[in-house]
Amino acid sequence: GAVVSQHPSWVICKSGTSVKIECRSLDFQATTMFWYRQFPKQSLMLMATSNEGSKATYEQGVEKDKFLINHASLTLSTLTVTSAHPEDSSFYICSARVGNNSPLHFGNGTRLTVT
Amino acid sequence: DAKTTQPTSMDCAEGRAANLPCNHSTISGNEYVYWYRQIHSQGPQYIIHGLKNNETNEMASLIITEDRKSSTLILPHATLRDTAVYYCIVRVNAGGTSYGKLTFGQGTILTVHP
Numbered sequence: 001g002a003v004v005s006q007h008p009s010w011v012i013c014k015s016g017t018s019v020k021i022e023c024r025s026l027d028f029q030a031t032t033m034f035w036y037r038q039f040p041k042q043s044l045m046l047m048a049t050s051n052e053g054s055k056a057t058y059e060q061g062v063e064k065d066k067f068l069i070n071h072a073s074l075t076l077s078t079l080t081v082t083s084a085h086p087e088d089s090s091f092y093i094c095s096a097r098v099g100n101n102s103p104l105h106f107g108n109g110t111r112l113t114v115t
Numbered sequence: 116d117a118k119t120t121q122p123t124s125m126d127c128a129e130g131r132a133a134n135l136p137c138n139h140s141t142i143s144g145n146e147y148v149y150w151y152r153q154i155h156s157q158g159p160q161y162i163i164h165g166l167k168n169n170e171t172n173e174m175a176s177l178i179i180t181e182d183r184k185s186s187t188l189i190l191p192h193a194t195l196r197d198t199a200v201y202y203c204i205v206r207v208n209a210g211g212t213s214y215g216k217l218t219f220g221q222g223t224i225l226t227v228h229p
Contacts, residue, residue, distance in 0.1 A: 043220060044153075095159075106159045108157050
C-alpha cells in the first residue's frame with residue numbers, strides 16, 4: 001500500500017531555533033499533502049494544505065510565517081517551524097493521497113519538544 | 116463536511132467482534148464515510164471507507180444504514196493490537212473547497228482486553 005514517511009520521528013530543540021520536518025511519499029506521487037498537529041489527549045487539527053509547485057493554504061489561526069511549508073517536488077513536502085517556542089511542542093503529522101478518489105495515508109508523525 | 120458523533124470509549128474482549136457505531140445524521144449524498152484509527156504515538160491508519168453499500172476488507176467491515184445517517188465499523192476478531200482511537204469521518208471525495216481534507220473529531224477509544 002501507499003507509504004508516507006516522515007523524518008525525523010522526534011526532535012528536541014531550544015527555544016528560538018527553527019526545525020524542519022520532512023514528509024515523503026515513498027511509492028507514489030502526491031500533488032497535495034496535508035499537515036496536521038496534535039496536542040496531548042486531543043484530536044488531530046489540520047494546519048495547512050501543501051500543493052506541489054504553489055503556495056500552501058493555511059487553516060484559520062495558523063501563522064504562515066511561523067509554519068513554513070515547501071512542496072518542491074511530487075514526493076516531498078517540508079514543514080519548518082520557525083523561532084520555535086515551548087507552546088509549539090506537539091505531534092506533527094503529514095498525509096498524502098495516491099489519487100483523486102483514494103483515501104489519505106498518514107506518516108508516523110514527528111514529536112517536537114521545544115525547551 | 117458533515118459532523119459525526121461517536122461514543123467516547125468502548126471495551127471489547129479479545130477474540131470477540133468489536134462494533135463501533137457512528138452517527139452522521141447530516142451527511143450529504145456525495146459524502147463518503149471513512150474510518151481511521153490511531154494507535155498511541157503513531158499517525159492515523161486508514162481502515163475502510165464507503166458511500167452507501169456495505170464494505171469489507173482484510174481489516175474490517177463497514178455497515179452503512181439505508182438512510183446513511185449512521186454506520187458501524189466491525190472488527191470481526193479483535194486483538195490486543197486493535198486497542199486504539201477510532202475515528203469516523205465523512206467527506207466528499209472530489210470537488211468542493213474541502214476536497215481532500217479530513218476533519219477529525221474526538222473518536223472512540225477502543226480498549227481490547229484479554
